[in-house]
Every structure is written in structure tokens, then in C-alpha cells.
Amino acid sequence: MSDTVKYQLDEEHLPKHWYNINADLPVPLDPVLHPGTQQPITADELAVIFPRAVIEQEMSTEREIAIPEPVREVYRQWRPSPLFRARRLEKALNTPAKIYYKYEGVSPAGSHKPNTAIPQAFYNKIEGVKRIATETGAGQWGSSLALAGSFFGLEIVVYMVKVSFNQKPYRRAFMETFGAQCIASPSTTTASGRAILAEHPDSTGSLGIAISEAVEVAAQRDDTKYALGSVLNHVLLHQTVTGIEAMEQMAMAGAHPDMIIGCTGGGSNFAGLAFPYLGKQLREGGNIEFIAVEPSACPTLTKGLFAYDFGDTAHLTPLCKMFTLGSSFVPPGFHAGGLRYHGMAPQVSHLAKLGYIAPRSYNQLECFAAGLQFAKAEGIIPAPEANHAVRAAIEEAEKCRESGEAKTILFMLSGHGNFDMQAYTDYLGGKLKDLVYAESEVAMALAGLPSVG
Amino acid sequence: MSDTVKYQLDEEHLPKHWYNINADLPVPLDPVLHPGTQQPITADELAVIFPRAVIEQEMSTEREIAIPEPVREVYRQWRPSPLFRARRLEKALNTPAKIYYKYEGVSPAGSHKPNTAIPQAFYNKIEGVKRIATETGAGQWGSSLALAGSFFGLEIVVYMVKVSFNQKPYRRAFMETFGAQCIASPSTTTASGRAILAEHPDSTGSLGIAISEAVEVAAQRDDTKYALGSVLNHVLLHQTVTGIEAMEQMAMAGAHPDMIIGCTGGGSNFAGLAFPYLGKQLREGGNIEFIAVEPSACPTLTKGLFAYDFGDTAHLTPLCKMFTLGSSFVPPGFHAGGLRYHGMAPQVSHLAKLGYIAPRSYNQLECFAAGLQFAKAEGIIPAPEANHAVRAAIEEAEKCRESGEAKTILFMLSGHGNFDMQAYTDYLGGKLKDLVYAESEVAMALAGLPSVG
Numbered sequence: 001m002s003d004t005v006k007y008q009l010d011e012e013h014l015p016k017h018w019y020n021i022n023a024d025l026p027v028p029l030d031p032v033l034h035p036g037t038q039q040p041i042t043a044d045e046l047a048v049i050f051p052r053a054v055i056e057q058e059m060s061t062e063r064e065i066a067i068p069e070p071v072r073e074v075y076r077q078w079r080p081s082p083l084f085r086a087r088r089l090e091k092a093l094n095t096p097a098k099i100y101y102k103y104e105g106v107s108p109a110g111s112h113k114p115n116t117a118i119p120q121a122f123y124n125k126i127e128g129v130k131r132i133a134t135e136t137g138a139g140q141w142g143s144s145l146a147l148a149g150s151f152f153g154l155e156i157v158v159y160m161v162k163v164s165f166n167q168k169p170y171r172r173a174f175m176e177t178f179g180a181q182c183i184a185s186p187s188t189t190t191a192s193g194r195a196i197l198a199e200h201p202d203s204t205g206s207l208g209i210a211i212s213e214a215v216e217v218a219a220q221r222d223d224t225k226y227a228l229g230s231v232l233n234h235v236l237l238h239q240t241v242t243g244i245e246a247m248e249q250m251a252m253a254g255a256h257p258d259m260i261i262g263c264t265g266g267g268s269n270f271a272g273l274a275f276p277y278l279g280k281q282l283r284e285g286g287n288i289e290f291i292a293v294e295p296s297a298c299p300t301l302t303k304g305l306f307a308y309d310f311g312d313t314a315h316l317t318p319l320c321k322m323f324t325l326g327s328s329f330v331p332p333g334f335h336a337g338g339l340r341y342h343g344m345a346p347q348v349s350h351l352a353k354l355g356y357i358a359p360r361s362y363n364q365l366e367c368f369a370a371g372l373q374f375a376k377a378e379g380i381i382p383a384p385e386a387n388h389a390v391r392a393a394i395e396e397a398e399k400c401r402e403s404g405e406a407k408t409i410l411f412m413l414s415g416h417g418n419f420d421m422q423a424y425t426d427y428l429g430g431k432l433k434d435l436v437y438a439e440s441e442v443a444m445a446l447a448g449l450p451s452v453g
Numbered sequence: 454m455s456d457t458v459k460y461q462l463d464e465e466h467l468p469k470h471w472y473n474i475n476a477d478l479p480v481p482l483d484p485v486l487h488p489g490t491q492q493p494i495t496a497d498e499l500a501v502i503f504p505r506a507v508i509e510q511e512m513s514t515e516r517e518i519a520i521p522e523p524v525r526e527v528y529r530q531w532r533p534s535p536l537f538r539a540r541r542l543e544k545a546l547n548t549p550a551k552i553y554y555k556y557e558g559v560s561p562a563g564s565h566k567p568n569t570a571i572p573q574a575f576y577n578k579i580e581g582v583k584r585i586a587t588e589t590g591a592g593q594w595g596s597s598l599a600l601a602g603s604f605f606g607l608e609i610v611v612y613m614v615k616v617s618f619n620q621k622p623y624r625r626a627f628m629e630t631f632g633a634q635c636i637a638s639p640s641t642t643t644a645s646g647r648a649i650l651a652e653h654p655d656s657t658g659s660l661g662i663a664i665s666e667a668v669e670v671a672a673q674r675d676d677t678k679y680a681l682g683s684v685l686n687h688v689l690l691h692q693t694v695t696g697i698e699a700m701e702q703m704a705m706a707g708a709h710p711d712m713i714i715g716c717t718g719g720g721s722n723f724a725g726l727a728f729p730y731l732g733k734q735l736r737e738g739g740n741i742e743f744i745a746v747e748p749s750a751c752p753t754l755t756k757g758l759f760a761y762d763f764g765d766t767a768h769l770t771p772l773c774k775m776f777t778l779g780s781s782f783v784p785p786g787f788h789a790g791g792l793r794y795h796g797m798a799p800q801v802s803h804l805a806k807l808g809y810i811a812p813r814s815y816n817q818l819e820c821f822a823a824g825l826q827f828a829k830a831e832g833i834i835p836a837p838e839a840n841h842a843v844r845a846a847i848e849e850a851e852k853c854r855e856s857g858e859a860k861t862i863l864f865m866l867s868g869h870g871n872f873d874m875q876a877y878t879d880y881l882g883g884k885l886k887d888l889v890y891a892e893s894e895v896a897m898a899l900a901g902l903p904s905v906g
Binding site for chain 1: 632
């Protein structure tokens with residue numbers, strides 16, 4: 001008989017709570033500041049753009065936060081998601097390492113993003129909101145919120161970073177299929193978009209710009225709120241459903257990870273898998289290595305500053321203490337659009353600064369090569385973002401081949417690449433190259449950081 | 454607490470056998486004939502293009518055929534696949550009907566096709582075959598065989614119907630990602646391709662032509678065999694893994710279907726879900742209605758003749774008794790490329806002829822409208838082929854709304870539409886229209902049927 005490769009939890013094992021790492025931080029997070037006063041922001045001030053329940057979660061230090069039953073009902077469509085042992089990949093790499101991956105591509109939008117889109121739509125719905133504005137990079141988040149809006153009867157407006165809007169027309173079609181409106185950003189529909197276009201008519205956009213546009217739209221109307229697909233505490237909180245499941249599945253497999261790997265753009269898929277383990281390690285000790293993988297062309301954790309910065313380009317959002325490349329920095333147009341963000345989740349930044357998370361970066365070609373190797377062995381074509389995690393996992397497994405160590409590697413395969421086949425077509429056709437960010441642009445962006453306490 | 458919407462079987466419930474309806478047919482199938490002699494074909498004659506194990510299955514009348522353990526090991530990656538209750542769709546339709554669907558889009562290729570690609574690759578591998586040639590319409594089958602080839606270390610050559618090759622470049626990229634070679638058909642690489650191009654230089658291709666090219670390539674080299682993704686008995690046999698699972702899942706749900714619906718191109722996804730139920734009904738009685746849904750622009754079961762015909766255009770394949778529009782008929786280029794076939798599985802044809810299967814047809818616009826309605830409610834964008842089944846399920850649920858009957862509808866959602874977003878883009882943009890086949894072409898094709906027995 002063959003060895004098990006898939007660890008599938010019964011529906012009864014769908015988590016009832018999310019895990020909040022704020023309860024276990026050795027040093028608390030620095031406060032979020034109001035963009036105008038630069039004083040710690042209040043719940044009332046945040047209520048202009050977020051529903052109350054989300055703000056409570058953003059500020060909570062409770063360890064466990066209950067997942068509402070209507071959210072669990074939608075989660076049940078694809079959760080618990082499977083955890084796989086990558087036996088064919090191990091064999092192809094001829095490594096003694098044991099490689100496991102948690103696979104979030106089984107969600108209806110094809111990534112981990114619905115884990116937070118569903119609760120965010122739910123909380124908005126029960127508080128009477130009619131419309132949500134948001135931004136999207138690669139389109140995973142916009143697709144997920146479009147889906148969630150369709151389930152809960154909310155109107156969704158998505159500002160999609162222009163370079164991705166053009167690279168991924170089918171992501172737009174996906175959002176429109178679910179009834180959402182999808183606008184290329186920077187656009188002429190907002191003051192912040194028009195300001196960018198006046199200065200840079202050919203701007204390919206960035207998450208920072210798209211966030212400005214969405215926040216502006218949300219602040220304009222009482223019936224409209226804003227939703228963010230990564231970075232913030234409540235988003236990372238919602239994603240912990242993946243790590244909680246993974247702990248149980250790894251236990252089923254009788255395995256304990258030596259390292260946990262995820263790609264980081266805003267930080268949420270990495271945190272979702274890592275934080276339940278990291279929190280346990282903070283409470284009880286342990287020696288799991290937590291590896292956050294980012295693109296070399298947008299090296300927030302590896303080359304950024306740990307400082308207060310805005311989440312967006314037009315400086316409409318609150319100020320967060322985080323690793324940042326400067327809110328005016330526009331990363332080059334590489335294919336992992338979901339990783340093209342100047343900042344990083346404050347929780348991930350804080351824990352990286354404290355030395356609990358080890359960041360590293362890779363170029364896009366080596367990531368696509370890893371993705372192809374993974375696909376041939378495991379049968380799943382990863383999203384370009386997820387290829388960064390795959391690359392790190394393969395590198396670690398290759399180190400084990402050299403050293404003879406049988407380490408246990410657990411990584412997050414955050415989504416499939418079905419909507420990214422143009423990137424694979426370009427890669428297979430030899431048309432992709434590694435992109436380099438302009439160091440002078442980052443220096444300039446960092447020079448413009450707000451001077452805060 | 455909410456009602457269950459997903460019925461997920463444990464891994465231990467992965468079927469150990471496929472179900473062979475040949476064991477339960479009230480009248481046996483007419484024999485398959487050699488294309489030259491027009492005499493019943495022998496196993497030795499078929500061995501030129503198929504491995505022995507597959508030929509045995511093709512001819513078997515055993516009710517249960519064991520699934521080899523290495524095949525079950527690969528199946529376990531995504532099987533048992535989920536069965537869902539479409540509660541949100543029921544609510545949107547305001548129907549008393551109970552709608553269930555078996556979802557095969559969870560497979561790594563996104564459809565039911567790997568259910569047969571995996572065993573076919575396995576049987577070829579253990580018999581020493583190095584290379585498999587095949588055809589593909591929409592690309593689902595080619596993708597699945599590419600995947601299976603990658604798992605078992607076989608070279609794969611795919612002839613892809615030209616209209617789909619052009620409509621779906623990402624399906625080609627998918628196949629190439631797994632190392633397969635993908636060629637637009639008709640091509641200049643085969644005598645049958647060149648003959649078609651000489652007569653029709655602008656030919657958009659058809660499954661019949663692509664089959665000719667692949668069979669020709671397989672017959673040329675000893676180390677090369679041919680694989681078919683639908684139509685034949687062994688393919689339908691492999692697909693019954695879905696129906697066997699569904700029977701157990703419907704029992705979990707405490708539900709018994711009043712009707713079972715699937716789309717039909719070659720007939721395999723429909724048969725996979727329907728045959729385990731239909732076989733039971735043939736043995737023990739029952740009153741489930743079996744509804745096969747085809748495109749109005751390629752109406753094999755509803756407008757074809759039940760006669761001996763070739764499976765391909767160049768007349769290289771054996772002759773099967775089946776519903777056919779004539780092997781020289783080239784259907785118009787509608788988006789459900791997987792349903793563009795002139796013939797129909799002999800087993801499905803035979804049972805339709807005997808009155809056990811009720812066929813119906815729909816146009817593409819009404820199918821896309823149904824797909825959109827389904828997506829908005831259930832969160833899954835169906836493949837254009839699967840939209841035909843969705844359309845029928847919605848129509849039946851609407852009839853229940855009129856009559857007040859709470860019928861139980863079970864349909865096969867054979868695949869997702871992630872690679873078909875151009876079709877949805879065209880539909881949403883108002884650029885799609887219903888296509889009509891030329892009745893004169895069908896008349897001519899039928900006039901050219903071989904005169905057999």
C-alpha cells in the first residue's frame with residue numbers, strides 16, 4: 001500500500017476560532033497613528049472606512065476570536081483545505097527532506113484571499129453597508145471580494161493596479177462574472193488617481209495608488225466602506241484558519257515542521273500559516289524557523305526601513321510602523337502582482353524586527369523555474385506569488401540533499417496559477433527577465449518618510 | 454446551525470473498483486468493426502494503438518474492475534471529489550427542488566478528464582510504452598494526459614483542434630508546462646492533416662480530424678500508443694469513479710435523485726455519473742430520469758442517426774455503432790469545444806436508443822446565462838461544456854417552482870471555467886451569438902456513412 005499524500009480534515013474539524021498573535025507578542029505593536037494628527041487612531045476615526053466588528057478585531061488582544069457561523073457556512077464549501085506531502089517532488093529532488101504544503105488554491109477564487117473576503121463582507125453586511133471599495137494587485141483579492149459580495153448581496157468596486165489589469169484580463173472577467181466593477185488604477189474616477197496621472201500619465205500603478213483610490217471612494221459615501229486584502233491585523237487574523245488546520249493536519253501526518261515558509265507581499269498568507277505555530281513557540285518555546293520570501297524587485301523586509309509610513313501613495317490611510325520601501329515607491333512590473341507592495345504587515349514587520357521571522361528574496365526567473373519543477377511533480381501550477389515559497393522550499397530541500405538532513409519543511413501554496421498562464425507562456429517562450437528596482441527611487445521614497453515620534 | 458452543503462468522503466471511501474455497465478445491459482452492444490474488413494475487431498488488431506490492459510477493459514463484461522493501487526494513489530490527490538447541495542442556487546431560483554452537484558473541477562487539470570488519463574498513462578507505462586499521441590478539443594483532455602504523462606514519465610503529443618488552440622492559448626501553455634507537445638490540428642505533421650489542409654486550407658479543425666492525426670502518429674511507431682479521452686467503453690468505465698462516489702455521498706445526504714443530468718460531447722462525464730445509478734436501475738428497477746445535454750449546434754443524440762460510423766475524419770479508427778452526425782461533419786466553432794464531436798459513446802448511444810437516456814439540446818447563449826447564474830450563487834465559474842448541464846438543472850428546478858414539486862436533481866459539474874475566461878469575456882461583452890450548424894452538411898455527412906451489415 002502507498003503512503004498517504006493528502007491530509008484532509010473532516011468538516012467537523014473546521015476551526016471555530018481564529019488565532020490572534022497580538023495575545024502572545026513579547027513586545028506589543030506600536031500604535032497605528034491618524035494620518036493628520038499623528039496621534040494613536042481611535043475606533044471612531046477608523047469607522048469612517050471600516051465596519052465596527054473589523055475595527056474591534058484590528059485592536060483586539062484576545063487570543064481566540066470566534067468565527068461567525070454564517071462565515072463558517074461559506075468556508076465549508078472548500079475548507080478545511082487539504083495539506084499534502086509532496087512525495088513526487090521529494091523524489092524528483094532526491095532529497096531526504098520531508099516537504100509538506102498547505103494548499104489554498106481549492107477555494108472558489110483559487111487562493112487564500114476568500115478566507116478574509118468572506119468575513120469582511122459578512123461584517124459589512126450585518127452593519128448595513130451597501131458597497132465596498134477595494135484595490136487589487138494580481139486580482140486574487142479583487143476576485144475574492146467580488147465572490148464574497150455576490151454571496152452577501154453587496155456592491156463591489158475594485159481598483160486594479162494597471163499593469164496587472166493589462167496582464168490579466170481574465171481576472172477582470174472573473175470579477176465581472178460575479179457582478180463587481182473593476183477599474184484600472186490609477187484612474188480618472190478619483191482625485192488621487194487624477195493627481196498621479198497628471199504627474200505620470202503612463203503610470204503602471206501600484207497597490208499604494210490603488211489603495212488611495214479605494215479609500216477615497218469609501219470615505220465619500222456613508223453606505224460605502226473600504227476593505228483591505230492583506231497587511232492589517234484583522235486580515236492576518238482571518239488567515240490563521242489555514243495555520244490552525246495545518247497544525248491538526250501535520251499532527252495527523254505525525255510530522256513537526258523544522259521550518260515554515262510563505263511568500264510575503266502584504267504578509268497575510270505567510271502569517272496565516274505561520275502565526276498559530278509562531279504563537280505557540282512564543283508561549284511554549286520551540287525551534288521552528290519562519291521564512292518569509294519576497295521578490296528581489298520589491299524587497300520590503302530585506303532592504304526596507306522599519307519605520308512609520310502610510311499604507312498608500314496619496315497618504316489617506318493611517319500610519320503604521322512597518323518595514324517599508326517608502327509609500328511613493330512603485331515596484332517594477334514583475335508577474336507576482338500580489339507581492340508588489342511597498343510596505344509589510346505591521347505584525348510580520350514587528351516579529352521580523354524582533355528576529356522571530358527570517359526574510360529572504362528571490363528573482364522572478366528562479367521562482368518560475370521552481371514553479372515549473374513543482375508543477376511537473378505535483379500536478380498543480382502555482383500562482384507566481386506562491387512560486388516564491390516553492391523556490392525557498394526547493395532550496396531548503398536541496399540543502400538537505402547536500403547535508404543529508406531529513407528536515408521537515410512546511411510551506412504555503414497560496415494559490416493556483418490558472419489565471420497566470422500568460423506569465424508561464426512568457427516564461428516558457430524565454431520572454432521573461434529578472435526586473436531590478438531603482439535603488440535611487442527607494443532612497444527617494446525613504447527620504448520622504450513622515451517624521452513621526 | 455446551518456445545513457450541510459458539502460458531502461466529502463474520507464480517503465478510505467475512495468472506490469476500489471470501476472463499474473462496467475456492459476455487465477447489466479438488457480441488450481448487448483453491437484460489435485466494434487475493423488475499418489478495413491468491417492468484421493468484428495480483435496484484441497490483436499487493437500493492440501497496434503492501445504495497451505493490452507485497456508483493450509481487455511474495452512471488451513470486458515465483468516461488472517467490477519479493480520482500480521490499480523498506483524492509480525488510486527494519484528486519485529487520492531483530489532478524490533473523493535466533493536458533492537455539493539446548491540442551497541444558494543435553490544434560494545436564488547426560489548424553487549422547492551433540491552439541487553446537488555458532483556464537482557470534478559477540483560482535479561489538478563480542473564475537470565473529470567484525469568480520472569481516465571491517469572489509468573491510461575499507468576497501463577501504457579507498465580506495458581513499456583514511451584510516448585502517447587492524442588487529440589484534444591477544449592484542451593481539458595490534453596491537459597489531463599499531459600499531467601498524467603508527467604507523473605508517469607511518458608512523452609505526450611497532443612493534436613488540439615485549431616479553433617480551440619486559437620481560442621485557448623493558456624490551455625496550450627498548461628500542457629507545455631507539463632512538458633507535452635501541443636500541435637494545432639489540422640497540421641502538416643501527418644498525412645491526414647495535410648489531406649484536410651489541401652482541401653480546406655482554412656479548416657478550424659474538429660475532434661474527428663485531430664483523432665485521425667493522433668491515431669496516425671500512434672500507428673507509425675512501436676513505442677507510441679494512442680489514448681482517447683471519451684467515447685470508448687474503457688474511458689466511460691474509468692469515469693464511473695465519480696458516480697460510485699456520488700451514490701455514497703447522496704446516501705450521506707439522505708437523498709435519492711429523481712433525475713441525473715450531464716453534458717455530452719463524447720459522453721464520458723455524463724456516463725461516469727449516470728452509469729452506476731443506471732446499472733442499478735437496470736438490475737433492480739427504479740425511476741430515475743437520465744438526461745444527456747448537448748449543444749444545439751452539434752446535436753448528435755437529438756438529430757443524429759444511430760448507425761455504424763468512424764470515430765475520425767480520415768477513417769483510421771474502428772467502426773462503432775453510435776449516434777452520429779457523420780464523420781465528415783465539422784461543427785461550428787462554439788465555445789464548448791469539448792462537445793464538438795460528430796459521434797457519441799456507443800454505450801450512451803445504445804442506452805439512448807433503448808430509451809433509458811433522454812437527450813436534449815441547448816444553444817450557447819442560454820448555457821452561458823445559466824453558468825453566470827450558477828457562478829453568482831455557488832461561487833464556481835463552470836466550464837462552457839458544464840454550463841449545458843447547469844442549464845438543464847436550472848430548467849428542471851424552474852419547472853419545480855411552477856409545479857410545486859420538490860424533485861431531487863443531481864448533475865455533474867464536470868469542470869471549472871478558469872481557462873475559458875475569454876468565452877465569459879465575450880459573453881459579458883455581448884459578443885457571443887448562437888451558432889447554427891448547416892443541415893445540408895450533416896445530410897451530406899450522413900449520406901457518406903459506410904454501408905455496414
